[in-house]
Amino acid sequence: MKKLKFTFHGKDLYADMLTEEAPLTCEAVEKACPFTTRWVHAKIVYNEVFCPTTIEGPKFRENPIPNVPGDIGFYDLPQCICCWHGDMKPLGAGNVFARFTPEQMAAFHEETVGMWEETGCPVTVDVVEEV
Amino acid sequence: MSEFTKELERRIDAGWLTEPQDVRRMLKHSAAEGRNMAQHIYAYMDLWLLQESLYPIYRVTMGGNADLDTLKAAANGIIGPAANNFRATKMEDTTSVLYRSITAISGCDSLESLAATIRVVQRFINMMFYAVDLAFPWDAMCQEYSRVMKDFVPPHRAGAVDVSDQ
Amino acid sequence: MSEITKELERRIEAGWMVEPQDVRRMLKHNDDMGRSFSQWLYAYMDMSQLQEILYQHYQLCLGGKVDLETMKAVAGSAMNTVASSARSNKMEDVMSVLYRSAAALNGCKDLEELADLIRKVQRFINMMFYAIDLAFPWSEVSKAYNEIRKDFVPPHRAGAVDVCDL
Numbered sequence: 001m002k003k004l005k006f007t008f009h010g011k012d013l014y015a016d017m018l019t020e021e022a023p024l025t026c027e028a029v030e031k032a033c034p035f036t037t038r039w040v041h042a043k044i045v046y047n048e049v050f051c052p053t054t055i056e057g058p059k060f061r062e063n064p065i066p067n068v069p070g071d072i073g074f075y076d077l078p079q080c081i082c083c084w085h086g087d088m089k090p091l092g093a094g095n096v097f098a099r100f101t102p103e104q105m106a107a108f109h110e111e112t113v114g115m116w117e118e119t120g121c122p123v124t125v126d127v128v129e130e131v
Numbered sequence: 132m133s134e135f136t137k138e139l140e141r142r143i144d145a146g147w148l149t150e151p152q153d154v155r156r157m158l159k160h161s162a163a164e165g166r167n168m169a170q171h172i173y174a175y176m177d178l179w180l181l182q183e184s185l186y187p188i189y190r191v192t193m194g195g196n197a198d199l200d201t202l203k204a205a206a207n208g209i210i211g212p213a214a215n216n217f218r219a220t221k222m223e224d225t226t227s228v229l230y231r232s233i234t235a236i237s238g239c240d241s242l243e244s245l246a247a248t249i250r251v252v253q254r255f256i257n258m259m260f261y262a263v264d265l266a267f268p269w270d271a272m273c274q275e276y277s278r279v280m281k282d283f284v285p286p287h288r289a290g291a292v293d294v295s296d297q
Numbered sequence: 298m299s300e301i302t303k304e305l306e307r308r309i310e311a312g313w314m315v316e317p318q319d320v321r322r323m324l325k326h327n328d329d330m331g332r333s334f335s336q337w338l339y340a341y342m343d344m345s346q347l348q349e350i351l352y353q354h355y356q357l358c359l360g361g362k363v364d365l366e367t368m369k370a371v372a373g374s375a376m377n378t379v380a381s382s383a384r385s386n387k388m389e390d391v392m393s394v395l396y397r398s399a400a401a402l403n404g405c406k407d408l409e410e411l412a413d414l415i416r417k418v419q420r421f422i423n424m425m426f427y428a429i430d431l432a433f434p435w436s437e438v439s440k441a442y443n444e445i446r447k448d449f450v451p452p453h454r455a456g457a458v459d460v461c462d463l
Contacts, residue, residue, distance in 0.1 A: 037314070038286065038287065038431065040427060040430055041435065043166065043169035043170075043172070043435070044166055045163050045166070046163040052313075052423065052424070054309075054420075059356060059359060077349065078348065079420065079423055088163070091219045092219070116435065119431060119436075120285065120286025120287060122314070149453055149454075149455075149456050150451055150453040151457075152458060154451075155457065155459050165439055165440070167446065168438065168439045168442035168443070169435065171442075172338065179345075179346055180345065180346035183346050183350075183379075184346060184350045187374035187375055191367065197364070197366075198363070198364035201367040201368060202367060202371070204357050204362075205353070205357060205363075208353035208356065212349065262453065265452055266451040266453075268449040269334075272334055272438070272441065272445060273331055273333070274331065275441035275442075275445065276333060276337070276438055277331060279434050279441065280333065280434065283434040283437070285316055285320075285431050285432040287314060287315055287316040287428065288315075289315075290315050291318070291321065294318050
């Protein structure tokens with residue numbers, strides 16, 4: 001299985017790519033990787049961080065299911081990857097192309113929960129094969 | 132005058148001098164504690180988006196040398212996502228008005244009727260924009276912002292070149 | 298690839314991780330008038346609305362069922378409006394890029410070419426939007442807003458009906 005890898009705060013954090021549910025988005029993400037960008041915190045809800053990218057994905061939402069914490073979506077308009085984590089209620093249905101397992105989400109949450117105060121942290125995004 | 136246009140005129144009149152209920156809803160609602168300012172700013176921003184983007188389409192429509200269906204698609208393409216955003220900020224009346232305005236715009240059979248419909252929607256949005264503006268404590272916020280900015284260094288400033296005084 | 302397209306790519310790359318010069322210009326301008334917050338907010342709103350509008354126009358062009366000249370007119374109008382605002386915010390590079398991009402739209406020969414150019418401008422605006430977002434101390438200013446709001450009564454509340462808890 002392919003993994004989406006975020007490297008920041010000196011740690012590597014992983015999520016599972018949903019290559020069957022969102023094949024076009026996964027392909028576009030992988031094509032753009034690896035790249036370095038910054039985390040930006042969402043403004044209206046808790047525990048949502050996103051990072052700008054240069055990904056040119058599909059022009060429709062390939063897997064627009066109502067989001068739950070642990071989901072990772074791609075939005076074509078602002079070209080960002082968006083991660084929902086911890087205890088929170090996402091606002092809608094993004095194009096979900098990757099997902100944290102509960103253990104992966106807990107590790108991600110620990111590193112990002114303080115980002116409202118520390119926005120702009122650099123992050124490197126990559127797609128790797130499961131080791 | 133259509134029922135929809137009459138409704139918008141009533142809403143513009145009702146909200147002209149008195150805070151519309153949507154503003155109070157938005158101010159009270161918070162998807163996350165401590166994020167009320169962001170919600171206020173985003174509601175303001177969405178109204179700005181509509182106000183600023185519908186007006187150029189209205190002007191092109193008034194010009195009379197444009198394609199009716201293209202202009203309908205352009206207007207509705209902007210109104211649809213914005214309507215969805217107002218649902219998130221609990222501005223339920225605005226959400227409802229905007230979704231129904233999409234139907235009204237789709238039903239326009241001439242550039243004249245389209246221009247009139249876009250304009251009345253845009254005037255309703257203007258009224259809401261001012262109402263959300265008046266609910267923001269600008270003076271105190273400007274002072275606090277200036278105070279906070281004295282010590283704030285943006286995360287992306289490292290390595291940036293400052294040519295702003297040249 | 299046209300000269301404007303090449304320039305946009307260079308600007309997106311240059312501003313990707315490092316604060317663009319326009320952001321510093323905007324932040325410094327009006328610093329002594331006590332209205333820096335408003336200026337930041339309006340710059341942020343302009344980038345937000347333009348990124349949304351251009352994306353909708355881009356999608357319509359990709360769909361292929363719209364009129365080329367009408368799309369040039371509405372996209373050009375949106376870019377020129379924000380270019381004018383960027384001048385008052387001292388975002389001189391954005392102003393220049395948008396005026397020149399609006400002019401370049403006229404040279405597009407088909408919807409595909411127009412879609413490509415609109416998307417490129419929209420990606421540049423995305424980059425600027427994020428850069429302006431990162432230049433704002435969200436956490437600290439949100440705390441200040443919550444304190445200020447405790448005692449703030451909007452001027453248009455007198456006589457307003459509160460139904461938001463019903």
